[in-house]
Amino acid sequence: MKAIEVVNLVKTYGAGETAVHALKGVDLDVFESELLLLLGASGSGKTTLISIVGGILSATSGNCVIRGREIVGLPQSKLPKIRLENIGFIFQGFNLFPALTTQENVEIALDLKGVRGGKAKKRAAELLERVGLKEKLKTFPADLSGGQKQRVAIARALAGEPPIILADEPTAALDSESGRLIMDLLQELAHEQNRAIVVVTHDNRIFDYADRIVKIEDGRISKDESNEQTDAATWMAVPSASVNIPQTA
Amino acid sequence: MASLAIKNLFHEKVRLVVTLTGIVFSVILTAVQLGIFQGFIAASTDIVGKSNADLWIVSQNVTHVEQGVEFSESNLYKIVEIKGIERAEKQIVSLGAQMKKSDGSDEGITLVGSDLDGGMGGAWNIVEGSLEDLKKPDAIFVDKLYAESKLGITKIGQVVELNKRRARVAGFTKGIRIFTSQPAVFTSFKNAQSFLNMREDETLYIVIKAVEGKNLDELKSEIAAKLENVEVLTRSELVYRQGIYWVIGTGAGITVLVAAALAIIVGIVIVAQTIYSATVDHIREYGTLKAMGATNFYLYRIIITQAIVSGLIAFVIGISVSLVISRISLEGTLAIIVNWQLVLALFVLTILMCCGSSVVAIRKATTIDPAMVFKG
DSSP states (O other), rough: EEEEEEEEEEEEEEEEOOOOOEEEEEEEEEEEEEEEEOOEEEEEESSHHHHTTTTTTTOSEEEEEEETTEOOOOOGGGGGHHHHHHHEOOOTOOOOOSSSSSHHHHHHHHHTTTTTTTHHHHHHHHHHTTTTGGGGOOOOGGGGGGHHHHHHHHHHHHOOOEEEEEEEEETTTTHHHHHHHHHHHHHHHHHHHHOOEEEEOOOGGGGGGGGGGEEEEEEEEEEEEEEEOOOHHHTTTTTTTOOOOOOOO | OOHHHHHHHHSSSSHHHHHHHHHHHHHHHHHHHHHHHHHHHHHHHHHHHHHSSSEEEEEEEEESBBOOOOEETEEEEETTTTTEEEEEEEEEEEEEEEEEEETSEEEEEOOOOOOOOTSSSOOSSEEEEEEHHHHHHTTTEHHHHHHHHHHHHOOOTTTTEEETEEEEEEEEOOSSSTTTOOOOOEEEEEHHHTTTTOOOOSSSSEEEOOOOOOHHHHHHHHHHHHHHHHEHHHHHHHHHHIIIIHHHHHHHHHHHHHHHHHHHHHHHHHHHHHHHHHHHTTTHHHHHHHTTTTOHHHHHHHHHHHHHHHHHHHHHHHHHHHHHHHHHHTTTOOOOOOOOOHHHHHHHHHHHHHHHHHHHHHHHHTOOOOOGGGOO
């Protein structure tokens, strides 16, 4: 079943001669239980694409259907609820709240869903236990490693039980081992919990985790193949300038 | 939500101190400048404001009580039969008296003469001596503020020369300021008449206490109908006239007023800048919350909670410091009056300034470039 359906999506920033055409008619379906890698060079339009799919940026034209609901053209006031009910975000920079402990970082996501007090504390502890951070409930983000921070971010993204997770370079700031742990987690979430997961990445170490790899170039989808069809070497053409860690064999 | 708002505020101590310092400075600046302005108002109007009289009869076109023109005391007898009047007394307030100092030079004083049995228009804040002492011939009360520094008066019993007549210090008042910075000297009506060489059948003012519950406007009209060439004013009307003359009509008052207005503007700018910076510092977190599904209302509540908590803490610190400054100032010549009305007004102003500033910052938070949250 389709979790995300994008049809002829266009996004233009500005107007006239200075207009920037970030997306020039993108078509993309993402299914439940699928882990999709979205590749592209800087400025190719991948951030714009996940911003629109995530309901935090409006498209110029086209369609974007999230679990059966069209979001293009919806008023801004309706989008927070769509995000809250359907989408969990994982960011390259983790975007944790430095003033809150790991448990409180997860609780804030539950607070948005209306879950508070003891129930929220218990649920946050369960989620952190699930990502292997049971011992770090009262630790502040500053005292965590990069991998641990990203696991807190995953626990936070899962707090609302979203059927779709959008992850932006989740392994870029991590060492190989931490990156593998994160991808194991995301793969488990896709395959065992039927979530649709879109990972924007430059990191060719994680290609093996993908069910499908989609490449976006100059605002258009240039390649869309299942991992079985894919020859990993052909994807290496993706610029890797922003990969922050040494590539593993 | 409240947890994030409060914890964000207290997480970075340096930023908190910077934020609070900005608001505290703003509160103190505004409180002190408005306190000085209140001090000027009090100095220019207290002689009337604290007179305990409901109505004042003054010579026509008097702009301020210190320069009234004599009129016949027969006016007093024309109105005593009016039923709404409980008591009417003659009163003198004059800037035109000089006291001889020990070095032979003269110092201008503000002389107030009142009916000591009536309790209207006389001395207040008496710290030494009694009204009975003041009834004696030539007896005067001097305010301590300038008694020693300007007049060389240090003790009860000291004999001085007032308008070339002998006067004897019978007591002291404390903290009574006159707009012109002249020392305030109180005496009986008779003594004042004598010091000013006035005719015995003349007065400068008549002060009136109305029967309780009597409509003052009606009483004013009844009195005015019986008199000619004088004006009848309520105490608040004369206070207003005094304030306008001294505060608006003189350069000094305007200067203080402008300084007070500037202090409010500077205060608003400081608070706005401080709160805005504190909010913008967390802009990425607000962007993350938005991406997570927070509504703009949710963000408003966080930002406004932080602004109000910052404002409350800073207000308590700022107003405490201002009250100490005010207390110290009351011992000196420049009165900074921070009364409860000013404290209340500043409290409301501080909270409004903080909330208003955060509203500007909220616009920034709710119109965040969405791609920002994806940048590493």
